[in-house]
Every structure is written in C-alpha cells, then in structure tokens.
Amino acid sequence: MTPIDTLISYSPATGEEVGRYPDSSAEVVHELVARARAGSLAWRALGFKGRKVILKKWAALMASRIDELAQIVMDETGKPKSDATLEVTLAIGHLAWAANNAPRFLRTSNRAPGLIMANMSAKVQYVPFGVIGVIGPWNYPVYTPMGSIAYSLAAGNSVVFKPSEFTPGVGFWLGETFNEVARDANVFFVVTGGPATGVALTQSAIDKVAFTGSTRTAKKVAASCAERMIPVVLECGGSDAAIIDVDADISAATDAVLWGAMSNSGQTCIGTERVYVMDKVADKFIAEIKRGAEKIKPGKEYGAITMPSQLKVIDSHIRDAASKGAEFVVGSVDSVQAPYVNPTIMVNVPEDSLAVVEETFGPTLVINRVSDVDEAIRLSNGVKYGLAASVWSKKNADYITSQLQCGMVSVNSVIAYAGIATLPFGGVKESGYGRIHGREGLREFTYLRSVAKKRFSIPLATMSFTRKASTDALIKKLAELRNR
Ligand code: NAD
Numbered sequence: 001m002t003p004i005d006t007l008i009s010y011s012p013a014t015g016e017e018v019g020r021y022p023d024s025s026a027e028v029v030h031e032l033v034a035r036a037r038a039g040s041l042a043w044r045a046l047g048f049k050g051r052k053v054i055l056k057k058w059a060a061l062m063a064s065r066i067d068e069l070a071q072i073v074m075d076e077t078g079k080p081k082s083d084a085t086l087e088v089t090l091a092i093g094h095l096a097w098a099a100n101n102a103p104r105f106l107r108t109s110n111r112a113p114g115l116i117m118a119n120m121s122a123k124v125q126y127v128p129f130g131v132i133g134v135i136g137p138w139n140y141p142v143y144t145p146m147g148s149i150a151y152s153l154a155a156g157n158s159v160v161f162k163p164s165e166f167t168p169g170v171g172f173w174l175g176e177t178f179n180e181v182a183r184d185a186n187v188f189f190v191v192t193g194g195p196a197t198g199v200a201l202t203q204s205a206i207d208k209v210a211f212t213g214s215t216r217t218a219k220k221v222a223a224s225c226a227e228r229m230i231p232v233v234l235e236c237g238g239s240d241a242a243i244i245d246v247d248a249d250i251s252a253a254t255d256a257v258l259w260g261a262m263s264n265s266g267q268t269c270i271g272t273e274r275v276y277v278m279d280k281v282a283d284k285f286i287a288e289i290k291r292g293a294e295k296i297k298p299g300k301e302y303g304a305i306t307m308p309s310q311l312k313v314i315d316s317h318i319r320d321a322a323s324k325g326a327e328f329v330v331g332s333v334d335s336v337q338a339p340y341v342n343p344t345i346m347v348n349v350p351e352d353s354l355a356v357v358e359e360t361f362g363p364t365l366v367i368n369r370v371s372d373v374d375e376a377i378r379l380s381n382g383v384k385y386g387l388a389a390s391v392w393s394k395k396n397a398d399y400i401t402s403q404l405q406c407g408m409v410s411v412n413s414v415i416a417y418a419g420i421a422t423l424p425f426g427g428v429k430e431s432g433y434g435r436i437h438g439r440e441g442l443r444e445f446t447y448l449r450s451v452a453k454k455r456f457s458i459p460l461a462t463m464s465f466t467r468k469a470s471t472d473a474l475i476k477k478l479a480e481l482r483n484r
Helices: 025-063 066-077 080-104 143-154 168-180 195-202 215-225 249-264 281-292 308-323 374-381 397-402 440-443 469-482
Strands: 007-008 018-022 107-111 120-128 129-137 160-162 187-189 206-212 232-234 240-244 273-278 327-330 343-349 362-370 390-394 408-411 446-454
Touching: 007 168, 018 066, 025 066, 025 080, 025 129, 025 143, 025 160, 025 187, 025 195, 066 080, 066 168, 080 143, 080 440, 107 273, 107 374, 129 143, 129 249, 129 281, 129 446, 143 160, 143 168, 143 206, 143 232, 143 440, 160 168, 160 195, 160 469, 168 390, 187 195, 206 215, 215 232, 249 273, 249 281, 249 362, 249 390, 273 281, 273 374, 281 327, 281 343, 281 362, 281 374, 308 343, 308 362, 374 397, 390 397, 397 408
Parallel strands: 129 160, 129 206, 160 187, 206 232, 240 273, 240 390, 273 362, 343 362, 390 408
Antiparallel strands: 007 018, 107 120, 120 446, 327 343
16 A cells, blocks of 8 residues: 655744645545546535535534634634634635525526527526636635635535645645535545645646646646646736825725735735835825834734745845835845744835735835826736736726726725625736636636527528528528618
8 A cells, every 4th residue: 555645734933733634646636536526416416505505504614613723724824813713704704605696696597599590599507517626825725715615616516625735734624524514425525735736636637727826836737737628717926006096095095005915924915015106195105104014013913924935035025125226114124034024115116126026925015106197007017917906096096997907906995805705806917817706706617508499490491401592592681681
C-alpha cells in the first residue's frame, strides 16, 4: 500500500502546528472524482426541493457551530475572532441564498419560436455540468470557496473541493459537516493537499473548474483545463483603486478606505490598494486617514500575514516604492516585522511602482493626488487587473462608475457588493472571468440546453428536401417585408 503523505497546517501567528491532513495523491483525486460522478446522478434526481432540504440542513448545522469553524479559520489564517466569525456568517448566508433561489433562477424558460417556426415550442434548460472541481485560496477560506461550492451544489452538481494548503483544516471541516447532513451521498468531497493535488484535480474527469487564487496560478489552471476543453471560472487578484472626488464625505471615506485597505492584514482580493484623491481635498483626506491608521495595531485589528512568503512580496513593494521617491505618511521601509506588517501609507508613489501595478496583499495603501476625475479614472484603469473599485462622490458617482474597467464597484462605501448575495462577483482583465454569487453564479454552474419541440405540422416544410419553390418564395418575401 502507498503510504499517505501528510500535510501539516501551522498557525501563522505562533508557528505552531495546528493540524495534520492527508496530502492527497492524484490517485485519490481521481477516485473521489469518480465517486462524485456516481453520486451526481442521485443528487440531480433529488431536484431543487430535495437538494434545498439538505443544503439548508448544512447551513443550519454550520450556523449552530459558527464558533468551532471560526476557531479553525483563526488558527490557520491568523485572523482576529470577529473577522473569522463574520466570514463564516457571510458564507452561511450564501449557502442559504443559493439553496433558496436555485429553483427560481434555474427554471426552464420559454422562448418565442418566431413566425416561420410558429408550430414549435422553444425552451432553454439550465443543466448541471456533473462534477465541479473547486480550488480555493487561504485568505477567506470559507467565504470564497463557498461562493462556488454552494452554487454548484444548488444547481445540481457534485463537487470535489481542494482547499489551500494553508487552510486544509477549514476544508476538512466543511467536508465532515456536509457528511453529517448527507452521509454517503457522494456529492461533496474535500481533497486536502498542495499545488500537485490542485493540478491532479484540473487533470481529472471533472466537467468544470471554479478557481480562486492568484493570477499566476489561474493561468496554469486555465491552460490545464484547455487540454480537455473544460470551462473554468477564474477569480483572481486585483489592485483595486478608490477614487475620492471633491464633494466626497471625507470622514466616511477615510474610515471605509482604511478598513478596505488594512482589514484582514490587507489580504483581501477586493481590498483597496490605491487611492486617487482630488488635489482640492487631498490634504484633508491624507491627514484624516493618517489619524485613523495610527490607531490600528497589528495583532489586534488585524492578524499575522498568513503565508510567510508573502512577507517578502510586501517588503519588496514598500522598498521599491521608497526607492522611486514615495513618501511615508504612516509606516516606513521597515514596516514588515514578521509575522506582522505595520500599517503603511505612502503618498506620491510613482505609477510604475510595484505597489501600484502589482497586488501587494498587505496592510499598505498608496495615495496619489489627481487634478480631475478623468485622470483618476485613467490611472485606476491603468493596471493589468480589473477586479473592483470604490467611488466616493456625490455629483460624479455614476459617471466615474460607468468608466471603470472592473467587475464590481462600491459607491460611497467599500466592498459592499460582496455582502449582497444577489450581486454577481468577479472581475475582468487579469482578475479573471466568469461570476460567482447571485443568479449569474447559479447559472455559471450549468450549461444551456436549447430544446425546440414540434407541436403540430404546418404546410411550410423548411427543413426537408421536399421543400417547395413556393415555400422558398414565401420565406424570401417575409424576409424582405420584415427588414425594409
Ligand atoms: P494561489 O494561486 O497560490 O493558490 C490558490 C490555490 O491553487 C491553492 O489551493 C493552491 O494549492 C492551488 N494551486 C497552486 N498551483 C496550482 C496548479 N498549478 N494547478 C491547480 N491548483 C494549483 O493563491 P493563494 O495565495 O492561495 O490566494 C491568494 C490569491 O487569491 C490572491 O491573489 C487573491 O487576490 C486571490 N483571491 C481572489 C479572490 C476573488 O474572488 N477574485 C478571492 C480570494 C482570493
């Protein structure tokens, strides 16, 4: 028998071991995918109502054990308790929403058959793919993958989930609790392991991949899926901007932008990394955000950096900006104090700095002054990412929003779209494609099947070798009349 390799999970805050899980081999992945395929038939046959009962039971079980899951999230990511708890509750919200709304948004719809095909009925069906492979990150290890897991299951698919190697315990817990509400259903499996387990999942007999993680890995996942023509949803990184207009409520903006930039130690895909503030209000904005940031203490308002290698990335972005002339309003070149990073705010940061063009993923913020909203829009759009943005304006809010190349915008707020289950979540450009959450998120895990059904015969036989010259003439005449 092949020995089972072990994946050890460590606390980023203390460096202590917090759990041991299997480092799943390709063999295990393939076996579980086969079991998930077998289970998917009965799951599909349960219908929306039957699946809803089980998914709601799972949501209720999770809700009754929020503290237990939040503790694992805290242990593995280093988050403070309140953030871990909030994350778990948001994930449960999505699970319940997907279960409740799948019947409504995945209902077969009737379409108009058109004049020449008037004897046919036309329908569009939303068909579950079969088995979805979900690959998750560590920064929101419950909320993020649940956006794919819950929606896939509610749509009638079975799921094989590979959590991040930094948060295997969270994934394991999700698998165990699902099993408690649907023992031996063979519809939700968790395969813990590192990148090789993820590779094996993309190469297995799954029907679609829902990936959340870095852009670098997303490109590899998409390439692997292309080998078998498997569709893929890619939820990747960002370098999100906040635009502060002259008529913005500066106090509200500084409070929200500071939280958007620093909460979860800045390890948020939709976290604010850049601010473009109108010259006229820049001094006030910078003074207020400095006051707020000086009150934030690493280890209290936010935790340790989860992935030790990220400390180097954050450090290199800070030093690169400083070497190019950026000035520190809060923090310094020595902001990285492993395993924590002190709040760091830099102004006058050249637009070609790493902190601007790349995702820093730390509690850092770039603030640059602009002379008008068009300059702010141009600079916001000037990076390779296009995940989300935040707009602070009264008069120009709609105009600014309409010009931004990104998948989500929060106006006079930050990250608000993520708390609204009905809104689709996802980006453009190198932030990925496809959508989770909302009705679009349910439909993402189905393919469309168009069905045309003959209701009665008419003399106009168009799809036959017996088609008459009079039919051709009639069709031609109709086309001419209708397109005058
Ligand atoms: P990552 O790309 O390093 O890893 C993500 C997952 O992919 C992990 O489970 C990993 O084991 C797996 N993996 C690694 N190599 C693989 C391969 N070749 N084939 C298949 N799977 C592979 O990302 P991360 O560091 O875990 O997460 C942080 C990133 O995720 C950030 O860039 C963040 O912005 C992004 N993110 C995006 C969203 C979103 O919804 N857009 C949400 C959360 C996080």
